[in-house]
Amino acid sequence: MLSSLLMTGAVLWVSWRIWKFTVLPKIYPNEPKQLPYWIPVIGHVYGMLMDSNKLFTYGRKYFGNTREIFMVTVMGEELYIATSAQDVSSIYKASKAFDFNAIINDIFEGFGITASTMQKMYEPNWDQGKHWIDIIHEIFKEQMHLGEKLVELQTTFLRKIDDCLFWDRLSGAMVLSEPSNHVKVVSAYKWTYEVLVSAASKSFFGNAILDANPDLLKDFLIFDTEAWKMLLKYPPFAAKEMFDAKAKCEAAFERYLTLPVEKREDATWLVRNIETAMKGLGIPDDQTAVMHFILYRLINTNAYRTCFWSLSHLLQDQALQDSIMRETKPAFSSDGKLSMTHLLDHCPLLNSFYEEVVRETTYPIGARVVVNEITIGNTVLHPGKKVLMPFQQMHSNPDVFGKNAAEFDPTRFLNNPSLSKSTSYRPFGTGLTYCPGRFLARREIFMFLVPVLHRFDLKVEGREDRGHAVFPRMDDSISSGGVMGPRKGDDLVLQHALTNPKDRSYEVTNLMGRSRMDTGLLFTSCQ
């Protein structure tokens, strides 16, 4: 009896496999091909959870590296995977056939935005029937694209970064030990995190945000490290620490909103604007707090990680460090000013290095829902299905980035400047949600790296491997949708020696400077 049941099961299973993965593709040659899987319905759950980028690479290669759109299945849901720059561009261009709001709503829901708030945010209260979700993209751009409001914000922001880059500010969790009065051993990950996130917190939300929760940075780091579990819809019991940290962060923003307005006057225009608009829509403060927290994460999650990887590369490559120091030295004037324009426009190696760090470490995944049947490339996409566009698949394409695409080459963009405008290079996403913070990101990272190189005496400590400190390994198994962090336990441990004196503050000038890259991005961004 048991053996005949097993036999029937086996026959059914083999028939299902042959039908699904051999016969159907022949009957419907224009449908995206389904990447085979073993267990019906469950499909590629394991691959998506454990290392989605590896699964996408496997799928691309399985279909002969043609980069045609293919399908993976996760708990019965079929997802289209687009890995070619051409298909991705076609998808973004055909904006009427694809919906993004469904994706935003999913993210909002994960953070705790209620159906009633969502409904209010979609009321067509603005010009030309626009709703608040349309408006928020516009106000992001007004605040963060090159212009007066960005200058105002970055003046405060960059000054606050500089204020942190002094010997006596090496303190708290970032200091691992203090072997003597003039030596501190510091975690590079925590250092970049604390400097950039504290500067961003105060310059966007004003000093009051850290009064509302002096432990905000600690709580946010716990949340941010495991936020991918929230995006993958882990139940609260399976990610308790992350959900607890999230609740503490949101409580901080709720407390912040109860402080008198005079105490929050130093918040940036964008933050005040969101608050006023949410009040106008009749949205309660606890929901505005969640919206503030979503913004807080967008502002912070990628920049400190990029800065960490940049510092790791610079401090482990003496020749590169020397060249960048030589190139950036003229940015400092004898009267103590640091010219941002010089860094942006006259330091091609620094800018190429930055582009390469971002290419290597960013794993954004664009997502859309098909609303009208459409043909992209040779494949027909059907309404209701989600398309994922894992941009790292394009960033590692040797046909575009050369045979050494898998290696880190700081001169790649210097030798081939057109790469930064390639449709295969999309570290900041594209389309409606094209990262408006990309201008600020480059400036804040330069504002950390350049003074650090010129001001501190740093030595890398750490696990030794044939005479070299081991480079922290990237945890590319997590589908965070942004810049990857290091693997658990990996860090760059630095020894800071107080030898000097160069310890003084630089006044940052020429904040309106545009870089070669910015100029390109500016004109392609306004979509």
Ligand code: HEM
């Ligand atoms: C190297 C650092 C950064 C990287 C790699 C990065 C990447 C991205 C990507 C890929 C998106 C699109 C997400 C999507 O389509 O769902 C995005 C959106 C966004 N980023 Fe960034 N980002 C960085 C730094 C920043 C900074 C410093 C800020 C603010 C100061 C910022 C603010 C935003 C905002 C507000 C959005 C949402 C835009 C919208 O929905 O209209 N980002 N970023």
